[in-house]
Amino acid sequence: MAANGTFRAEVRDWLNDALTGAFAHARGLGGPGREHEAFPERLAWERHLAAAGWTCLGWPAEHGGRGATLAEQVVFNEEYALADAPARVGHIGENLLGPTLLAFGTDEQRARFLPPIAAVEELWCQGYSEPDAGSDLANVQTRATLDGGTWRVTGQKVWTSLAAEADWCFAVCRTEPGSVRHRGLSYLLVPMRQDGVDVRPIVQLTGTSEFNEVFFDDARTDASCVVGAPGDGWRIAMATLGFERGVATLGQQVGFRRELTGVIELARRTGALDDPLLRDRLVRAWIGLEAMRANAVRTMAGAADGAPGPESSISKLVWGTWHRDLGELAMDVLGAAGMITDGEPYDLNDWQRLFLFSRADTIYAGSNEIQRTIIAERVLRLPREARP
CATH class of the missing domain: 1.20.140.10 (Butyryl-CoA Dehydrogenase, subunit A, domain 3)
Known part of the structure; x- marks a missing residue:
């Protein structure tokens, strides 16, 4: 308990110093319904966090984390919120995809994708929901076909948070022709900044647009960018929801x-x-x-x-x-x-x-x-x- 108290004081002191200096104006920015607020400034803040070693706390040190205990992670998140620090922009990569790759990814995938997440050099979005597959996620119809060394992805995702800012998307796609429901799905990592990816903002009741539609029209990703085995996407996707x-x-x-x-x-x-x-x-x-x-x-x-x-x-x-x-x-x-x-x-x-x-x-x-x-x-x- 005393160790946790020392860690809490360390977190609190660092946040107090950081948020009364160059980032004082960033307090309280962002959050649900306000993700449009000062995105470049919040991105700069998150990279400042990363440089000081405050991102990906629970990850192993060899993957850019601090190997923090569960209690320490709880302390950090509580103190971060108590400090009214700006809403995080790398949450999806850090808290959803990162733990998924640690649990199910290959060594090559971890080496490629985890360091840019920890450094906030690449941002991620989540490609789950579709017009006919929201809460009924097993009805996914976005399709991906393996063509030599490349997956070719075609379909539509919706309610995709921060897709306009994301560099990559982890998407659940149907990769086995004729499969239905939970079978034949794969968990693919797809670059967003390419021809064949069209992001369209959805104007919400609040007048803001952090949610988006994403259209894949023969978008490409490397054959190695599948997490787990092809066809095992449902299990991987459910694990990601647990981490969320x-x-x-x-x-x-x-x-x-x-x-x-x-x-x-x-x-x-x-x-x-x-x-x-x-x-x-x-x-x-x-x-x-x-x-x-x-x-x-x-x-x-x-x-x-x-x-x-x-x-x-x-x-x-x-x-x-x-x-x-x-x-x-x-x-x-x-x-x-x-x-x-x-x-x-x-x-x-x-x-x-x-x-x-x-x-x-x-x-x-x-x-x-x-x-x-x-x-x-x-x-x-x-x-x-x-x-x-």
Whole structure:
């Protein structure tokens, strides 16, 4: 415990120094619904993190990490959020693809892709969802054909976060003609900056566009850029989802706590705290956040090799629902004033943005309905739901 206290002080002191110097203006920039904010400045900040050895903490030292313990990773993510440091731009490569390559990649793939992720020299996006394969990911129709030493990829992905900034995409593609559902899928690494890749922003309710459509039209990648065996993509993709719900979620919850504290202060200013029903909802939100943290710590402590199992679906179900409800609560605390923007043409305040963007929390990264099915079948071992 004393060692963790020393590490926490080290992290806190470094962040305080870094965020009161050249990057003082970067505090609070970015985040869900605000990924458009100061992207070049946030990229420079993340490269500053990398140069100081604060990226990829849990990775082995030989791959650019620090070999940090789970407790140290939790400490870093909590202190990062408490410092109101800018939203990370390399999250997808560092926390999703990196651990996947460490677990399933070849030595050559690790040597090629991990150092640029750790140094924030290459950014990644995730090519999972499609127009007819969102929560039903097994319905993927994007196809890839091996032509000599090259995979040729054709299809469409959607809701692809930060695709316009990404250098590479890890994409689930159907590589076995005639295959259906989970069979015949492969996990490919595809360069984004090439002819045959078209990124089209999707304008969201918040007026911003961090989500995108991505069209592959005979895009190419090397035959070696398949993680695991061809046809084993479903297993690899599910492992990536497990890593996505790992230690970074505790930092996310610090952000949730800051938002809840802000809503409580707003309720004091508006007088909404005198309403017994709203006061009860605020108390329930606080209790829910405490339960969320306890469940996340328990899930990660029991994870094998740092990769949460199907129990991680509980965390996704809980935080997605809690955060959506917080957005609704914020609007109820605002009252009628919440219907008016701060300026033309669509200048939203933080609470309006929270309400609008959090509507998607119960859908993206696996909808509530899908999480309940996973919990029922793979955690509680209930009979499988009938499928066509």
